[in-house]
Amino acid sequence: MVIQIIYLVIVGFVLSLNILDWKATNSRPDALWSTVSTTELVYVYLFMQTLALCVIFPFLAxxxxxxxxxxxxxxxxxxxxxxPGELIRGKFFALLSQGVFILLISAPLLVMMTLLGGVALENLLLEYLVHVVVIAWISAVGVLSSAITKKGAASYISTPLFFFFPMLAALNGAGFTYLSEKKTITSQLINFHASEPKAFYLTISVIFISGLGxxxxxxxxxxxxNSVRSLPTRIGIFMLYGYAAIWFFVYAPSLLNMGGDRDFLILAFFAGILLVPLLRIAGAGPEVPLGIRQLGRDKPxxxxxxxxxxxxxxxxxxxCVLIILLFxxxxxxxxxxxxxxxxxxxxTATAGVDFLRxxxxxxxxxxxSLMALAWFLGQCGCGSILSASLAFTTHLVAVLVLTVLKMRWGIQGWPAYEPGLGMISTPFNLIQTSGSYGAINFQRGFPSYFEAGAxxxxxxxxxxxxxxxxxxGCGVSLVxxxxxxxxxxGDDGKLLLDLPDTAPVLDDSGIEIDPSGADDSESGSDSQVETSKDEA
Amino acid sequence: MSLSGAILQVRNLSVSFGKIKAVNNVNFDVERGVIHGFIGPNGAGKTTTIRVISTLQVPDEGGVWVNGQNVLTQPDSIRMNLGYMPDHVGVYAGLSVHEYLEFFAMTRRIYGAKKASVIADVVELTDLGDLLDREVESLSKGMRQRMCLAQTLLHEPDLLILDEPASGLDPRARIEFRDLILELRRLGKTVFLSSHILSELSPICDSVSIIEKGRVVAHGSIDEIQTLMSQGKTSFDVTLLKDPGNELEPLLSQLPGFMLVMIQGKKFRFEWTGDVEEVSKVWELLSTNGFVISGISKKEDNLENIFMSLTTGEVQ
Known part of the structure; x- marks a missing residue:
């Protein structure tokens, strides 16, 4: 209801502007109103629609x-x-249908505007398609955000965190395209496709992969x-990364050839998409889910x-190593x-190629290396999020400290942490390098960075x-x-897979039922307690 | 398959939340076609146990079998044969009762003519006929409970798990709900219900499990538990026509199995150890010695007494 009211306000606003504009520019007696202003108003409307989608939908999803x-x-x-697949699919399509419903509210008005000139119907329909894609992506990521948070209040905090930067970028882009350039996003995408087709397909595939993922x-x-479903999920993750690797394989030559910031941007991007999910997988608990154990027993x-x-x-x-090998x-x-x-x-060209490779x-x-550290921490009993965070933070801090030591005091004996060279090993630096000329100048201060073989x-x-x-990690596992x-x-731990032959045991008085007869309140293994906490 | 006639088997079940052991090595069976009460104070571990049985919670230790199927390894099969009603009935705003039931029928993969048929059946059983067009949000607590019970019956499960179904209901709704549960037993369903309102469970339960601080402290039929608790002793309250003074105890103490518990004026209470049939020796001895008995009553331990005897009221 609230959404409908907001949209009615927007539609009314656009309509009012049209009428006012018509009255102000009634210098063309042959036209109902100015086609120029009609075009602009459509762009204003489309921007406001994007704004509304970017603000409302993350919270809905x-x-x-x-x-x-x-x-x-x-x-x-x-x-x-x-x-679970059906539940998530239902949630996703419910959100998508709400979004399409929202878009359809304004559709008649905008379609009528195409009759007045200035905006082609097919352009409008394509623009709507772009907005549907935006809704689908927000819905997919929003469902993930909602599934992660166990409590309603937390979800209202985590949702803006999930969407803040992507939505800021989207609104910035939409505002620039609609209001400054006075173009549709579709036309910008067509231009993008024409000028850089490979990057275009890469971008599209990333949106698809992130949504599906x-x-x-x-x-x-x-x-x-304890479900066996983790097996198909991992196969799905592997296939998604396989898809990304194929794209990278096909377009690697041209991407690596773009020179300048692009080299680092692409590397940082792939480091990013590999890093976060794989760190969590590597640092997951060492226990084998019961469903998988059962599969191992029944179908070896x-x-x-x-x-x-x-x-x-x-x-x-x-x-994780398997996925890295894909690339x-x-x-x-x-x-x-x-x-x-x-x-x-x-x-020179060969040296450049060698360096990039x-x-x-x-x-x-x-x-x-980071995956191995996260795995080691996971074996030690840290949860997946803690392992991933610790691994990344430890590495980042170590690299920065050692680089500073090297720079300030010229300490020798850090073969891996040559100034600049060591910094390559952090996505932080890669992103910074690709994102700012200042960083590149900063990096040029380290001659060893370009040394052959460094x-x-x-x-x-x-x-x-x-x-x-x-x-x-193997040592911890052995211990x-x-x-x-x-x-x-052959050992199912304390979780019973098969019904034991014993009937419920009564004690001597026949009242208390406690076969062990001992208070083993501290006997539950850490891994099993972890499993229970996640489910609770 | 199940090794016994039990529809529900719980073995060595333990669930922890951090350092708190919510359920601690719980064992019990529930026979097919009975109403089984799961009794315990708040925080005793009732809902956690129920969540494991309903495939919503992974235990730390032990296992639960429904119809011989393990909740850990065959949760999908179990859900086909289990109806779960949580302690708080959540509803979807904007739906009518009929739409609510249709929605849950479809989540149970019941479609078409069969859907209409099963909805009609459960509506008749739960007496929701007049409420079908009402919005679920406008229903009273009792009506919501009946509606939720109706949705648990849509796929015709053998086992119904009802978590505190009578909680928050007014007396009339409680009686109606109790009658409904008895009707379900008549239809062959097994009903596993938790409650701390013992007066509601006592007249309808065939068996009970009493849980406190995560442990089952008693399990069986109410008669069995009574017998076990009394440890072979039966209490009788006797009223004589006149005050016996100090003559009573020396007279009756000679009978093996007799123990005087209390004497107050013309009334006294004694415990009889052994065969209850032989308690007639007490009456004979009293008559022989000129005591006239005006009233005898056998003291029954009801569920509330048993519960109070077995539990301390402590929570974890």
Missing amino acids: GSTISRERSEKTWALLRTTSMT SLLGAIHLTSPK IASRLLVLFTPGGIRNLLF IPAGMVEVGGTLNDPNIDLV DLYFSVLFWLA VRVDTIFNIATFVLFTVL KKMPLIAVYS
């Missing part, structure tokens, strides 16, 4: 599941026959912890075939454009730390007597 929880309907839904993440979060061959996609033990790390072929691609450029001599591998191995030293360091943390690779070890 971000509270979709948490509202069910707070209104006590979520438990009822979860005991029905609906799977959000929905998969929401399904995973709403699935029972299938379980072995899918071993890398099953959670728990060292598989959490191996899965290696892209780094192997020849940078043909640079080599064929007649203005650059072959030696080394840089690329350095970033990938840096990611692997980046390879960084790679060696990252490989070494990867091995170190992997070995340490804690946790299975590293086994999916089903």
Whole structure:
């Protein structure tokens, strides 16, 4: 109802402006009103529509599941026959249909405007399609945000945090396009496609991947912890990254050839999309979900075939490494454009290609090193979020401290942390470098950055730390007597899979039922308690 | 499959929230076709246990089987055969009662003619006929409870899990709800309901489990628990025609199994250990010695007495 009122206000506002404008510019007796002002008003309306979508929809989407929880309907839904996938799909399409409904409210008015000239109907329809895509993306990410937060109040805080920067960027872009350029987003996208088709497809695919990934993440979060559903979810994550890797493989030569900031931007981007989700996967708990254990017991061959996609033990790390490996072929691609450029001599061009490729591998191995640290922390008992945060923060602080030490006091013996060179290993620096000329100038202060083979030293360091943390994690696993690779070890722990033969046991008086007869309130393993807390 | 005739089997069940052990090594069975009361003070672990049974909560230890299926490994199958009613009935604003039931029928994958048929059946059973067009938000608590019970019955489950169904209902609604539960038992359903309103459970429950501080302190039929609690002793209150003075205790103490508990004027209470049939020896001895009995009553432990005896009222 509130949304409808807001939209009616917007429609009324646009209509009023039209009438006022018609009265003011009634210098054309042959036209009902000025086609120029009609066009502008449509753009104003489209901007306001974008504004409303960006402000209202994150809150609608971000509270979709948490509202069910707070209104006590979520438990009822979860005991029905609906799977988590169906629930999330239903939430997503419900939000999408609300969005389309909102768009349709204003559609008649705008379509009528096309009769007056200035705006083509097909352009308007395409613009509406763009807005539908925006709604779909916000809905997908919002459902994920809502699935993450357990309480309604938290969701209202987390939703703006989720959307603040993307929405700010979207509104900035929409305002520039509609109000300053007086163009539609569709026309800007067409221009983008014409000038940089590969980057265009990359952008589109990223929107698609992030939206689909959000929905998969929401399904995973709403699935029972002990469910076997984590297996298809990991396969889905692998396929999404595989898709991204293929795109990167196809367009790597041209992307790496764009020079300047773009090299770092692309690397930072891939570091970003790999870093956050994979750190959480690597740092997840070492326990094997019960459903997976049951699969290992009942279908050992299938379980072995899918071993890398099953959670728990060292598989959490191996899965992340597998995904990182997907991106290696892209780094192997020849940078043909640079080599064929007649203005650059072959030696310089080859050196540039070598440098970029080394840089690329350095970033990938840096990611692997961080994954190993997160995995080690996960083995130690930290939760996935804590492990990911600690791993990233530790690495970032270490790099910065050691770089400062090197710069200030010229301390030798930090092969991996050459000034500038070590900084490459942080996405913070990559983003900063790509985003500001000042950062590039800052970086140029370190001559060793461009020294031949310097980046390879960084790679060696990252490989070494990867091995170190992997070995340490294995050691922790041995000490804690946790299975590293086994999916089903014949021991179901204290969770009973099969009904024991024993009937309920009464004590001597026949009243109290307690077979163990002991208060083992401290006996629950940490991993099992963790599982329970997540579900609670 | 189930190893016994029990529809619900709980074994070594433990659930913790941080350092608090909400459910601690709980064991019990519920037989098919009975009304089973799950009794305990607030914070005893009733709702946590119910959430595990209803596939909403993963335990830390142990297991729960419904119809021989494990809630951990076969939750989807269990949900097909289980109706769950939470302690607070959530409703979707803007829906009518009929739309609410239609929605939940579809979440149970019931469509078309079958949907209309099962909705008609549950509406008749729960007496919701006059409320079908009412908005769910406008319903009273009792009506909402009936509506929620109706949605739990849509897929014709064998086992109904009702968490505090009588909580917050007025006396009339409670009686109506109790009659409804008895009707469900007559239809062959097994009803597992938690409550702390013992007077509601006592007349309808075939068996009970009493839980306190996460542990089951008693389980069985009310008669069984009474017998177990009394440890073979039966209490009788006797009223004589005139005050026996000090003569009573020396006279009756010679009978094996007799123990005088209390004497007050013409009334006295004693405990009889052994076969209740042999308590007639007391009456005979009294008559032989000139005492005229004007009244005898066997002292019954009702559910409230049992509950108060077994629980301390402490919470975790």
